[in-house]
Amino acid sequence: MTAQTLPGWTHAYSGKVRDLYIPQGTASIDTADELLVVASDRVSAFDFVLEPGIPGKGELLTTLSLWWFDRLDDVPNHLVADHELDGTDRIPAAVAGRAMLVKPLDMYPIECVVRGYLTGTGWLEYQQSQSVCGIPLAAGLQNGDRLPEPIYTPAFKAQQGEHDENISFERTVELVGEDAAARLRDTALDVYRRASAIAEAKGLILADTKFEFGADKATGELTLADEVLTSDSSRYWDAETWRTASTPAERMASFDKQIVRDWLAANWDKQGVPPALPDHVVQRTAARYRELLERLSGD
Template sequence: MTPAPPLELPGWRHVYSGKVRDLFVPADTAEGADPAHLLVVASDRVSAFDHVLAPGIPGKGELLTRLSMWWFDRLAGADGGRPVPNHLVDGVEVPAEVRGRAMLVRSLDMQPIECVVRGYLTGSGWAEYQTHGTVCGIPLPDGLNDGDRLPEPLYTPAFKAPMGEHDENITFERSVELVGAETATALRDLSLEIYRRAAATAEERGLILADTKFEFGFDADGVLTLADEVLTSDSSRYWDAAAWRSGTTPAERMASFDKQIVRDWLAAHWDKQGTPPALPDDVVERTRERYARLLDLLT
């Protein structure tokens, strides 16, 4: 799928489009200068297996933005924990054309580490465990099954590859080489803290936060700051807790509130060669319903 051209937003200049988000800076920002702030617009595009798929999920951008904003507020202290700084900007109006699916944020010195935390064994971690008994090289006890809770949440960082290339799972020691011991430790410790707080919030609402990923940057004062989206259906796996307790097969246990429907359909209908097939209407609608249901359950 070729993404549609970004919107023309008066007063803003488009500078970048990722798989699912578009980035704008104030139109008067000089070339090469740090912008006063950024506008991050969440599209309805959906990606899986490093491809943008067609069609998109109607309303997805707004649903994910609302969920990110809710989580940023919770982590800023509304959940009773210590405030986690985030990149949101107050006092600047979002353009009407993208209101509800855009965030105004500060420009940060983004770190090249994708901070992944896994509380349950599934996905690529399960595939590795079956072969080596490890997840990202970390040894695990014998006898675990797909969907099992891990003894302790695992921090498994990845190196954020340049655009068009695949992210690379790395060891904590490798992250130290990339960003230094102090920053690598801070990224790990804050990621685990946020995961535990979010998992507890999800559990109160009948949900399991199986895994998630965070991105961080340093602000102008050198404060480590939570950025990008946070704890959404695109960056996390959420399961129904009651189904997980009562299910006897992985499919029953991992009743999901994310894009697993898309992943499963694509894995069954595409060999990962060439252009992915178009998603059928029922897959699109079921995915939209699960995204909306998660927002309702959490908020």
């Protein structure tokens, strides 16, 4: 995984999907006044970065994040207010459309997960204990059912290469303090409810999502960071299909890389290096990402 060389910027870090740059001449991320976050076309599943990538994915994710930031403009976020300073565009042309100029934050080590529907690992746990992340739920729910109220199920952010750990709200209090833990929970639930209503108006269900927050280094203000409500951080379903489909797989066909996961699960034993993705899987996945953006934004 090789990051691009960008004029005026120095590569500082790469995750599975995003590359982080600091201004040239800056000593480290800790001393940077600004950061450049570049979304690549890389796609990961089962803790592996796969080959090939999904064409246009980085731009689609960035465009969707910016669209949501615009609709949540009363929620403080990490975007630098103006990408153009003194008439000079700070984002290099090579990554235009898939990069965000942001301010560094003191990040909280919490994945703020909100679930409005029973699915995924939540469904697996529910079948065993009638609970999700330790939160008791009513009996008789089925895979994909809407929960009576959205629930907050935080996770501790693991180091790269390790799995995030589901934790209780009480554990978040121990990690970040009572006030910060409450603000993280309440803000995540509020943003989820607002975004869910916007998605429903577009014929979409926002089944679950995860947010990341940091504290503004100067003011301490809680600030929404990273990507927000994208296909990689959220599970979206078609509302009409969810109401009428006859099987769980059809009911919960998501606008994300589930096509990739399904193909890998059927064609790889999780031993060694994953096989290359066939072109039809790559193209179907790219189309699914694009369809979500088009349906939400109308473009």
